[in-house]
Amino acid sequence: MKKLHAGFLAFAFLALASATGLAQPGNLSSWKVIAEGGADVEIALAAAPPSLNKQNTNALQITVKQNGTRSGIVCADMGTTKLQTAQWYDLSFDARTDTPKTFALTVSLESPDGKTVSARTTLPEVGGTNWAHYSVALHIRQPSSKCRMVITLADTGSIWLNGISFVLRKTTATN
Numbered sequence: 028m029k030k031l032h033a034g035f036l037a038f039a040f041l042a043l044a045s046a047t048g049l050a051q052p053g054n055l056s057s058w059k060v061i062a063e064g065g066a067d068v069e070i071a072l073a074a075a076p077p078s079l080n081k082q083n084t085n086a087l088q089i090t091v092k093q094n095g096t097r098s099g100i101v102c103a104d105m106g107t108t109k110l111q112t113a114q115w116y117d118l119s120f121d122a123r124t125d126t127p128k129t130f131a132l133t134v135s136l137e138s139p140d141g142k143t144v145s146a147r148t149t150l151p152e153v154g155g156t157n158w159a160h161y162s163v164a165l166h167i168r169q170p171s172s173k174c175r176m177v178i179t180l181a182d183t184g185s186i187w188l189n190g191i192s193f194v195l196r197k198t199t200a201t202n
Contacts, residue, residue: 058087059101061177066095073187086121086189091180099132099179103139110136110145110171115196119162121189124154131181136165136174145169154186164196 062068073088091098118134135147146165153161176193180186 059103061097061099061101061179062095063098064096065093066091066098067093068098068100070100086187088185088187089180090185091183094181094183097177097179099177101178102176105174105176108174110167110169110174112167112170114167115198116146116165116167116193117162117196118165118191118193119160120191121158121160122153122186123156123158124184124186125156126184127155128184129154130184130186132186133177133179133181134163134165135177135179136167136171137177138171139173139175141175141177143169143171145171145174158189 058070060068060070069090069092071088071090072085074085087100089100116136122132124130129152131149131151132153133147133149136145137143137147138145145167148163148165150161150163153159178188
């Protein structure tokens with residue numbers, strides 16, 4: 028297993044929706060560690076703990092060794108994704124830990140410099156020893172012509188993520 032530290036390339040096996048222009052398997056430079064305020068974070072592309080599925084046997088392992096202000100991963104290349112006020116996006120992924128421990132994961136869509144947050148939500152209990160599917164809706168409050176997605180953990184430990192999907196919610200017109 029090759030470990031990647033802040034500033035290095037990360038994670039080839041994210042299954043992101045092509046419609047968003049997010050990191051694709053061949054675009055390794057899109058995912059990086061975010062380690063602010065004294066945080067120590069490592070990410071590694073690792074064999075998925077007991078069979079996620081037969082088609083995708085790798086997962087992104089995030090290990091927070093020391094908490095800081097923010098500890099997790101960032102997708103800095105959201106391609107042509109332009110966030111408009113009142114839009115809804117659906118984020119889904121699979122996750123697990125190697126112990127019964129769960130993590131609060133905070134997901135935010137923010138400006139490239141992190142100063143403006145367009146949407147943010149926290150999933151309070153992600154993980155556990157079995158793979159589980161998680162999904163959450165993100166409502167855009169601030170428009171942005173460019174953005175990044177940040178996923179942070181609230182505690183030290185390791186979690187595996189797989190099958191991350193981020194798509195604009197389809198809406199139908201009402202009369």
